[in-house]
Amino acid sequence: VRLVESGGGLVHPGGSLRLSCAASGTVFSIYPMAWYRQAPGKQRELVASITSSGSTNYADFVKGRFTISRDNAKRTVDLQMNSLKPEDTAVYYCNFNFESWGQGTQVTVSS
Numbered sequence: 464v465r466l467v468e469s470g471g472g473l474v475h476p477g478g479s480l481r482l483s484c485a486a487s488g489t490v491f492s493i494y495p496m497a498w499y500r501q502a503p504g505k506q507r508e509l510v511a512s513i514t515s516s517g518s519t520n521y522a523d524f525v526k527g528r529f530t531i532s533r534d535n536a537k538r539t540v541d542l543q544m545n546s547l548k549p550e551d552t553a554v555y556y557c558n559f560n561f562e563s564w565g566q567g568t569q570v571t572v573s574s
Contacts, residue, residue, distance in 0.1 A: 464489040466557045471568030474547055478572070482542040484557030484565055492535035494560040498542045500553035500570075507556070511542060525551075547572045 470482040482498065497512035511531035512520045519531050530543040540557065549572045557565035 464559050464563045466559055466563060466565035468555065468557045468565045468568040471555060471570045473571045473573065475574055476547060476549055476572055478547050479543070479545045480547065480570060482544065482555055482557075482568060482570070484540045486538045486540070486557075486559060489559070491538040496531075496533055496540040497558040497561065498531060498540070499556045499558055500551075501556070501567075502550075502553040505553075510555070513540065544570070549573060 465487045466484055468482060468484045470480060472480060474480050493515045495512055495514045498510040499507050500510050501507040508522065510522055510525055511529055513531045513533050521529065528544065528546045531540065533540045544551065552570060552572050554567040554569050556567045
């Protein structure tokens with residue numbers, strides 16, 4: 464499977480970004496997808512996940528601010544990030560079936 468993330472960048476605190484991950488090379492619709500992140504000097508951590516049927520799960524630190532969604536026809540999974548905080552700064556990774564990883568996209572929240 465090939466995963467390609469896009470949508471990262473620099474944003475001010477309180478701002479929004481939308482990350483997108485496009486999958487290819489495998490069946491997409493029947494597998495769970497997830498977003499992880501890794502900040503400098505820290506371990507990679509789960510941000511949000513979504514099952515094949517659309518059930519979602521969020522880390523406590525993003526509940527109410529981030530929304531994960533998927534489009535099985537387009538083979539994409541998105542992460543809408545609102546009310547961003549400096550501590551959200553990290554490289555965000557798309558994950559397929561808790562196995563395969565994208566290359567990551569940098570999100571920097573700074574004034």
